[in-house]
Amino acid sequence: MSHEAVLHGHESHGHDDHGHHEHHDTFLTKYVFSQDHKMIAKQFLITGMVWAVLGGLMSVLFRLQLGYPDASFPWLESILGKWAKGGQITPEAYYALVTTHGTVLVFFVLTAGLSGTFANFLIPLQIGARDMASPFMNMLSYWFFFSASIVMLSSLFVETGPFSGGWTAYPPLSALHDASPGSKTGMDLWIIAMALFVVSSLLGGLNYIATILNMRTKGMSMTRLPLSIWALFFTAVLGVLSFPVLLSGLILLIFDRNFGTSFYLSDIFVNGVGALSNEGGSAILFQHLFWFLGHPEVYIILLPAMGMVSEILSVNSRKPIFGYMAMLGSLFAIAVLAFLVWAHHMFVTGLNPFLGSVFVLLTLLIAVPSAIKVFNWLTTLWRGNIRFTPGMLFAIGFVSLFISGGLTGIWLGNAALDIHLHDTYFVIAHFHIVMGVASMFGMFAGVYHWFPKMYGRYLNNSLGYIHFWVTIAGAYMIFWPMHYEGLAGMPRRYFDFSIWESFKQFADLNRFISTVSMIVFAVQILFLINFFYSIFKGRKVTVQNPWESNTLEWTAPINPGHGNWPGEIPEVHRWPYDYGKDGHDFIPQTTPVGADETGTH
Amino acid sequence: MDTVASTEKKKLHPYQILLWVGIGSIIMMFAGLTSAYIVKKSQANWLEFDLPRIFWWSTGVILLSSFTIQMAVKKIKLGEMGQYRGFTALSAILGLLFVILQIQGYQQLEANHIALTGPRSNSAGSFLLVITGLHLLHMVGGVIALVGVSLKANFGKSTSINALPVELVATFWHFVDILWIYLFVFLMWVS
Numbered sequence: 001m002s003h004e005a006v007l008h009g010h011e012s013h014g015h016d017d018h019g020h021h022e023h024h025d026t027f028l029t030k031y032v033f034s035q036d037h038k039m040i041a042k043q044f045l046i047t048g049m050v051w052a053v054l055g056g057l058m059s060v061l062f063r064l065q066l067g068y069p070d071a072s073f074p075w076l077e078s079i080l081g082k083w084a085k086g087g088q089i090t091p092e093a094y095y096a097l098v099t100t101h102g103t104v105l106v107f108f109v110l111t112a113g114l115s116g117t118f119a120n121f122l123i124p125l126q127i128g129a130r131d132m133a134s135p136f137m138n139m140l141s142y143w144f145f146f147s148a149s150i151v152m153l154s155s156l157f158v159e160t161g162p163f164s165g166g167w168t169a170y171p172p173l174s175a176l177h178d179a180s181p182g183s184k185t186g187m188d189l190w191i192i193a194m195a196l197f198v199v200s201s202l203l204g205g206l207n208y209i210a211t212i213l214n215m216r217t218k219g220m221s222m223t224r225l226p227l228s229i230w231a232l233f234f235t236a237v238l239g240v241l242s243f244p245v246l247l248s249g250l251i252l253l254i255f256d257r258n259f260g261t262s263f264y265l266s267d268i269f270v271n272g273v274g275a276l277s278n279e280g281g282s283a284i285l286f287q288h289l290f291w292f293l294g295h296p297e298v299y300i301i302l303l304p305a306m307g308m309v310s311e312i313l314s315v316n317s318r319k320p321i322f323g324y325m326a327m328l329g330s331l332f333a334i335a336v337l338a339f340l341v342w343a344h345h346m347f348v349t350g351l352n353p354f355l356g357s358v359f360v361l362l363t364l365l366i367a368v369p370s371a372i373k374v375f376n377w378l379t380t381l382w383r384g385n386i387r388f389t390p391g392m393l394f395a396i397g398f399v400s401l402f403i404s405g406g407l408t409g410i411w412l413g414n415a416a417l418d419i420h421l422h423d424t425y426f427v428i429a430h431f432h433i434v435m436g437v438a439s440m441f442g443m444f445a446g447v448y449h450w451f452p453k454m455y456g457r458y459l460n461n462s463l464g465y466i467h468f469w470v471t472i473a474g475a476y477m478i479f480w481p482m483h484y485e486g487l488a489g490m491p492r493r494y495f496d497f498s499i500w501e502s503f504k505q506f507a508d509l510n511r512f513i514s515t516v517s518m519i520v521f522a523v524q525i526l527f528l529i530n531f532f533y534s535i536f537k538g539r540k541v542t543v544q545n546p547w548e549s550n551t552l553e554w555t556a557p558i559n560p561g562h563g564n565w566p567g568e569i570p571e572v573h574r575w576p577y578d579y580g581k582d583g584h585d586f587i588p589q590t591t592p593v594g595a596d597e598t599g600t601h
Numbered sequence: 602m603d604t605v606a607s608t609e610k611k612k613l614h615p616y617q618i619l620l621w622v623g624i625g626s627i628i629m630m631f632a633g634l635t636s637a638y639i640v641k642k643s644q645a646n647w648l649e650f651d652l653p654r655i656f657w658w659s660t661g662v663i664l665l666s667s668f669t670i671q672m673a674v675k676k677i678k679l680g681e682m683g684q685y686r687g688f689t690a691l692s693a694i695l696g697l698l699f700v701i702l703q704i705q706g707y708q709q710l711e712a713n714h715i716a717l718t719g720p721r722s723n724s725a726g727s728f729l730l731v732i733t734g735l736h737l738l739h740m741v742g743g744v745i746a747l748v749g750v751s752l753k754a755n756f757g758k759s760t761s762i763n764a765l766p767v768e769l770v771a772t773f774w775h776f777v778d779i780l781w782i783y784l785f786v787f788l789m790w791v792s
Contacts, residue, residue: 133615133616133618133619134615134616134619137619202623202626205622205626206619206622206623206626207619209618209622210615210616210618210619210622211615213618214613214614214615214618215615240622240625240626240629241625241626241629242629243626244626244627244629244630244633245629245630245632245633247630248630248631248633248634248637248735249633249637251731251735252634252637252731255718255727255731259718259719259727260718260719260720260722261718261719261722261724261727262722262723262724262727263637263641263724263727263728277720278720279646279723280644280645280646280647280723280724281724282640282641282644285637285640285641288637288640289633289637292633
């Protein structure tokens with residue numbers, strides 16, 4: 001079947017031949033250079049999981065240093081070689097680990113791994129489309145991500161080490177080859193990887209937007225879309241509008257690094273190099289360009305999780321989502337505000353205090369849509385007939401983490417408080433809970449919930465419960481104490497706190513945090529085992545709609561081929577949240593509105 | 602918002618939406634760069650200089666090329682393939698000419714001792730190079746797309762005439778044209 005026919009099969013003819021399509025696939029076109037959105041989603045997911053393991057392992061390694069600054073682990077030297085001479089991680093390696101952990105988790109796991117996976121998987125299936133607007137571009141999107149991954153991975157193995165100047169890549173550390181070992185080849189590879197990554201995100205994002213706007217099935221009006229789709233839509237809009245700005249910032253950085261220009265560099269004095277010949281550059285300029293992406297990026301990470309959680313909470317509460325239009329409006333508000341708050345990352349850069357106060361106001365405004373969402377999630381759960389599946393538990397866990405982490409955002413959004421809290425462990429605690437762990441929970445919720453649709457088998461529930469409870473308890477045990485450390489002024493990015501009189505009191509606490517982080521990491525391995533075992537040996541899905549859900553993906557066959565529906569694409573007659581309506585437990589979107597039905601959405 | 606969506610013939614092809622969203626994305630990149638330009642200009646150490654005269658010629662060329670590519674779209678819709686090929690080739694040549702003129706503009710600046718890169722450079726010149734250079738790359742992309750579309754039309758398997766690919770290229774081409782007008786006015790007016 002031609003590509004055009006896959007795309008528009010539902011328009012041109014009713015009975016298309018997707019059944020035959022499968023036979024033409026070779027291993028290469030089905031599993032490697034696939035243009036099927038479902039396979040591309042799995043590619044994103046598994047690549048993201050590889051990065052999650054690597055990035056998580058890095059955090060375990062630097063937590064080892066923070067928890068046991070005086071101890072020596074000979075096995076470290078046998079793994080890391082010169083980066084852990086004498087069994088202790090060197091300061092250079094520590095900074096490289098912290099930097100790579102941040103870059104990898106933010107971009108490769110929680111952007112590509114999260115929205116790459118679920119935008120690809122859910123958009124065509126939930127809006128009723130055969131595939132994306134351009135399956136070819138979609139395939140390119142994955143392969144750009146894959147190339148970015150390879151380049152980033154290779155930077156771990158160069159002699160001078162990967163980039164070590166923090167995931168934000170501020171100049172001059174990022175702009176000067178001689179600033180640190182990691183600023184040499186490591187930084188070159190970092191920039192190349194990020195440029196490839198931006199291209200991947202743009203290709204993906206364009207496709208998601210075009211598909212949602214143009215390829216919905218009959219009856220699927222915009223206000224009948226599941227909230228997961230709305231969230232992925234705003235995520236794509238944010239990405240498409242903010243990643244190009246990062247790219248332009250990186251291009252200027254490349255010029256400063258390689259062509260002697262003075263965008264970010266000025267006549268500063270560098271140890272061992274002397275005064276630079278550059279004139280008039282402004283390092284703050286990079287921060288503006290970076291955070292103009294950087295803040296929307298937070299919502300690029302968070303919105304897909306919010307959308308999926310809304311969907312999963314409603315399905316497993318057997319209740320309509322509370323306040324659908326309010327949810328939609330708050331997603332929109334968050335997407336708009338995301339572009340107006342970037343300077344709250346820069347309160348201590350010498351920003352004009354008056355300008356700062358405007359950014360404080362705009363930042364605190366985000367609490368309004370966030371609170372609306374939390375209220376609606378809780379009222380969706382309220383008096384629901386809750387089914388505590390692992391996916392549901394992770395969705396509830398997301399809400400819990402979003403509340404806990406969101407509240408500290410109100411602290412940090414205040415410029416006056418931020419002067420004290422900036423660059424302390426308080427910030428680490430805040431963004432890990434509200435963005436990092438919460439979005440990971442959204443991702444886990446999505447994987448547990450849609451695994452049956454992805455692979456036609458179930459994940460093991462018992463392992464899922466262990467995974468959930470250890471992870472949620474561990475996440476709080478790791479990040480809650482960091483608030484106190486931060487309030488006491490403990491700065492982030494320091495290699496060893498044991499030499500500071502004022503932070504010696506936290507030695508035991510740091511050891512505790514490190515120990516818990518290892519346990520939590522071990523439990524994620526349990527999840528991986530569950531995941532890969534279940535792909536091949538999990539309990540088979542025998543019913544088309546195992547969660548008794550209303551959305552369209554569950555009307556497709558248990559193992560859908562390329563094109564998703566063997567016959568015509570189903571027509572939609574209602575919104576996706578008719579749970580517990582008129583005496584019916586659930587009414588799928590494909591069911592026509594009955595004559596005696598009460599008001600429909 | 603419409604409550605009844607339909608799959609009947611929609612006005613825009615999915616590829617056109619893709620292109621328009623992509624254009625929005627490109628606009629954001631140049632918005633980022635030109636706002637960085639404004640921020641940087643207000644700071645110390647900004648070199649004032651006149652734009653190379655040849656940029657006026659390149660402006661004329663790119664405007665003309667927008668006209669020729671629109672004619673190509675018109676001709677393919679009328680089925681006049683000979684004229685269509687002529688206008689496509691002319692557009693591609695004008696596109697390349699634009700690129701050459703821009704590069705000559707940079708050389709003029711360098712000849713007037715305004716370094717665009719290197720240790721003697723001022724960020725005013727470097728910004729000019731980066732901003733117009735990225736624009737130039739988009740023009741090159743447009744030419745490559747146009748050549749690709751023509752090759753596929755002439756040597757591809759399909760026998761029916763499809764105006765969509767060249768229409769898409771034309772939309773992009775006009776955008777690159779308008780973007781240049783914006784950048785040209787911006788660089789003249791702000792500096």
